[in-house]
Amino acid sequence: xxxxxxxxxxxxxxxxxxxxxxxxxxxxxxxxxxxxxxxxxxxxxxxxxxxxxxxxxxxxxxxxxxxxxxxxxxxxxxxxxxxxxxxxxxxxxxxxxxxxxxxxxxxxxxxxxxxxxxxxxxxxxxxxxxxxxxxxxxxxxxxxxxxxxxxxxxxxxxxxxxxxxxxxxxxxxxxxxxxxxxxxxxxxxxxxxxxxxxxxxxxxxxxxxxxxxxxxxxxxxxxxxxxxxxxxxxxxxxxxxxxxxxxxxxxxxxxxxxxxxxxxxxxxxxxxxxxxxxxxxxxxxxxxxxxxxxxxxxxxxxxxxxxxxxxxxxxxxxxxxxxxxxxxxxxxxxxxxxxxxxxxxxxxxxxx
Numbered sequence: 001x002x003x004x005x006x007x008x009x010x011x012x013x014x015x016x017x018x019x020x021x022x023x024x025x026x027x028x029x030x031x032x033x034x035x036x037x038x039x040x041x042x043x044x045x046x047x048x049x050x051x052x053x054x055x056x057x058x059x060x061x062x063x064x065x066x067x068x069x070x071x072x073x074x075x076x077x078x079x080x081x082x083x084x085x086x087x088x089x090x091x092x093x094x095x096x097x098x099x100x101x102x103x104x105x106x107x108x109x110x111x112x113x114x115x116x117x118x119x120x121x122x123x124x125x126x127x128x129x130x131x132x133x134x135x136x137x138x139x140x141x142x143x144x145x146x147x148x149x150x151x152x153x154x155x156x157x158x159x160x161x162x163x164x165x166x167x168x169x170x171x172x173x174x175x176x177x178x179x180x181x182x183x184x185x186x187x188x189x190x191x192x193x194x195x196x197x198x199x200x201x202x203x204x205x206x207x208x209x210x211x212x213x214x215x216x217x218x219x220x221x222x223x224x225x226x227x228x229x230x231x232x233x234x235x236x237x238x239x240x241x242x243x244x245x246x247x248x249x250x251x252x253x254x255x256x257x258x259x260x261x262x263x264x265x266x267x268x269x270x271x272x273x274x275x276x277x278x279x280x281x282x283x284x285x286x287x288x289x290x291x292x293x294x295x296x297x298x299x300x301x302x303x304x305x306x307x308x309x310x311x312x313x314x315x316x317x318x319x320x321x322x323x324x325x326x327x328x329x330x331x332x333x334x335x336x337x338x339x340x341x342x343x344x345x346x347x348x349x350x351x352x
Contacts, residue, residue: 029192032170032225033131036188037062039174040099044070050178051091053077054101055084061101061131081106085114085126092124097178104130104146104187105137112152119183120158127177128185133163134225134275135318136189138327146187147318151280153185154253160206161253163187163224166196169250172204180206189225189275191328196231196248209256215243216308218346219263222273223249223282225328226316226337230273233342240347255285257293264294269312269349273342275332276317283315314349316342 044050044066052074058064067074075091077083081102088100100107107130108115119126130149137144153161160182164170170188177184184206196212204210212227213234222230227248234244245267247259263270270290272283294309316337324334332338336345 029194030167031062031188031190031192032164032167033062033188033190035167035170036129036174036186037066039171041066041069043175043178044073047097047178048073049095049097051075051096051098052101053084053088053091053098055079055081055106057102057131060103061129063101081111082114085111085128086118088126088128089114089118089122089124092119092126093122097125097127099127099129099177101129101131103137103144104133104149105144108146108149108152108185115153115159115183115185116156120156123158124183125181126183128159128183130185130187131190133187133189135323135328135331136191138331139325141325142322145323147275147277147323148280149185149187150252150274150276150282154280154285159183159185159253160251161185161187162206162251164250165222165224165227165248166193168195168197168200168202169204169210169248173206173250176204176206187224189328191225193225194228196227207251207254207256209247209249209251209259211259212246212248213244215245216266216268217243218269218271218350219245219247219267220271220273220342220346221247221249221260221263221282221286223252224275226273226275226332229332229338230342232339233346236339236343237346242346242350244346249282249286252282252285255289257289260286260289261294264290264309266308268308268310269314269346270309271314271316271342271346271349273316273337275337278315278317278319281317283317287313287315312349312352314345316345 056079088098092098133146135145164173220230234246274282
């Protein structure tokens with residue numbers, strides 16, 4: 001292994017950041033997965049119907065404390081993701097509130113048929129938890145990346161698809177999932193995620209995005225761990241007198257088309273950002289709805305709904321290629337899914 005790869009892994013493991021002291025370094029931010037674990041423990045204390053099913057993921061899923069505290073409410077199936085979903089669906093059919101936890105890359109590929117048939121088609125309200133999602137596995141490479149999960153699950157009926165952006169959204173999503181009698185896919189990465197707002201008084205609902213900042217030049221619609229760099233990019237753009245609306249579109253399906261329409265009514269350009277393939281994810285979901293519902297049927301270049309959006313649109317995501325090798329941040333930097341890259345692509349788009 002080259003020394004540069006060792007250095008990259010070391011930096012990633014110990015969260016070494018060059019530059020100003022960050023909220024992460026100050027210890028104010030937690031990984032969403034940690035919040036998932038603690039929230040689930042709090043819920044399980046008062047509800048014995050909450051069951052965790054995992055495929056050798058107690059450590060990576062932050063579930064060891066849950067297993068120690070509630071040994072009768074956790075099922076370990078080993079490295080067998082298809083069995084994981086089958087067991088979870090069976091328990092859910094008996095009235096249990098089941099959280100099936102496994103790496104997203106395997107869960108939404110190897111066990112896709114079971115998610116489609118045993119969970120969604122059979123209407124068993126399993127909470128499918130994809131951990132270490134996107135490019136969180138970094139240097140382990142394409143085999144361990146999940147850049148397809150939004151696309152394949154959007155094409156399956158009867159499953160909600162959610163990617164919380166910060167600790168607030170994570171806590172609220174888990175609490176709401178435990179009360180929701182419908183299949184849900186929740187996607188989590190690994191790194192600590194700063195709160196997007198100092199005061200979180202939003203009412204969290206699946207299918208309803210959150211407005212983080214407001215501006216009238218561009219709407220940056222992001223999901224999951226890309227919302228924070230989108231917010232940082234908005235601050236950078238403000239220095240150039242470009243006012244950005246930043247939306248955390250935590251629910252990919254059902255899409256908040258009301259908020260999408262508002263962005264088109266208000267902003268000249270729309271940019272989507274996601275830790276996913278350019279195909280089949282948030283960007284294409286937004287583009288499809290806008291094209292079919294905002295432009296008039298005659299194909300006029302001006303919107304027929306009276307807003308200011310003129311068709312300027314950009315998807316910032318992972319291109320159709322096997323990714324470069326590196327940490328999650330290295331990969332983000334390479335593909336422009338960071339503060340600098342997002343700001344530059346917005347500026348370029350607005351000049352068209």
